[in-house]
Amino acid sequence: MFKKEEILPVVEAGDVARKLKLDYARGVKDQHEKAVEGTNELWERILQPDVEIKTLAKDACEFICKRFSIASTGIALRSSADFKYRYEAVAGLSDEIVAGFMKLSYTRDELLNSSTYKSHEVSKYSRIFLGEEHPYAAGEEFSYSHPGLMGMKRRSLTDSLEADYIDTFILDAAGEIAGYIEISGTRLRKIPDTTTIKWVELIAFMFGAALRLRHHS
Numbered sequence: 001m002f003k004k005e006e007i008l009p010v011v012e013a014g015d016v017a018r019k020l021k022l023d024y025a026r027g028v029k030d031q032h033e034k035a036v037e038g039t040n041e042l043w044e045r046i047l048q049p050d051v052e053i054k055t056l057a058k059d060a061c062e063f064i065c066k067r068f069s070i071a072s073t074g075i076a077l078r079s080s081a082d083f084k085y086r087y088e089a090v091a092g093l094s095d096e097i098v099a100g101f102m103k104l105s106y107t108r109d110e111l112l113n114s115s116t117y118k119s120h121e122v123s124k125y126s127r128i129f130l131g132e133e134h135p136y137a138a139g140e141e142f143s144y145s146h147p148g149l150m151g152m153k154r155r156s157l158t159d160s161l162e163a164d165y166i167d168t169f170i171l172d173a174a175g176e177i178a179g180y181i182e183i184s185g186t187r188l189r190k191i192p193d194t195t196t197i198k199w200v201e202l203i204a205f206m207f208g209a210a211l212r213l214r215h216h217s
Contacts, residue, residue, distance in 0.1 A: 046210040061091035068196045077179035131163030160185025
């Protein structure tokens with residue numbers, strides 16, 4: 001039996017609901033909550049057919065850089081005119097470098113050419129390109145913020161070199177590559193962790209949905 005002083009007061013249902021609502025609105029948000037909120041906002045914009053893909057790409061690049069501390073991010077999409085991949089938006093780099101990115105184009109064969117762009121599978125959707133293996137074509141050195149740092153040695157399994165990047169594929173309804181999201185290392189020069197990669201993969205899924213929505217609208 002409980003002693004009289006050990007019996008707890010009854011809590012009303014309304015008090016539970018009010019506390020949860022206040023916690024939801026005012027609670028201290030950790031990085032995961034902020035990522036969820038930002039991704040939800042991006043999804044809401046994707047569902048608005050009047051928002052252009054280029055605008056969504058710009059928003060997504062800036063969101064990835066800000067929320068996951070990625071040094072630079074780019075989104076490239078396949079053109080319906082010539083089926084080449086071109087960058088729609090780039091964030092985290094100078095205007096001069098971004099302008100250079102916007103002049104690049106790749107065929108599917110070039111994109112997947114392992115002799116020029118050697119990579120390693122991370123998951124079904126993402127591949128990592130490592131600086132020691134020179135994953136860039138001649139003339140693309142401009143695309144890095146600090147080309148003078150290219151060629152440095154990696155001292156830790158989690159260190160990111162200047163020429164490291166990860167591509168996450170955006171797939172169309174047929175499972176073909178409709179584009180990709182490209183991220184560098186973090187601003188602290190670390191390889192993005194698996195949680196970040198999975199968030200980027202989710203955003204890539206959303207972009208695939210955005211392309212299909214606009215194709216059928």
